[in-house]
Amino acid sequence: MKTNTKPVPVIITLAAAFISCVISIVQKVDFSTFVSRLLIVVVIFLVMGTIIKMILDYAFKTLEPAVSIDAELDETANSAVEDSEQAIEDISSENLQESE
Secondary structure (H helix, E strand, O other), X not given: OOOOXXXXXXXXXXXXXXXXXXXXXXXXXXXXXXXXXXXXXXXXXXXXXXXXXXXXXXXXXXXXXXXXXXHHHHHHHHHHHHHHHHHHHHHHHHHHHHHO
8 A cells, every 4th residue: 555645744834834824914913923933833833744744654554455355265266276287287298208
């Protein structure tokens, strides 16, 4: 199972930055406060997003899909067919050697 968790930190960071910008605009803060809030929010949520990405990667790595019974039966049937074909080839080659 291949998962794409690469954009998770970026999405979380951008969402938090957007919310921070909206709140700062509604509060009508001055520019230096606006920038300092935005910088702090971006750094904190980038770290949090990276931690969440690492947790998701670990969780998806440990969740391997279980092999279904049908797949096991197919593998068993294929190996049985190969074994029987090999046995038929062995018998036919023995018969050819005996007839010569």
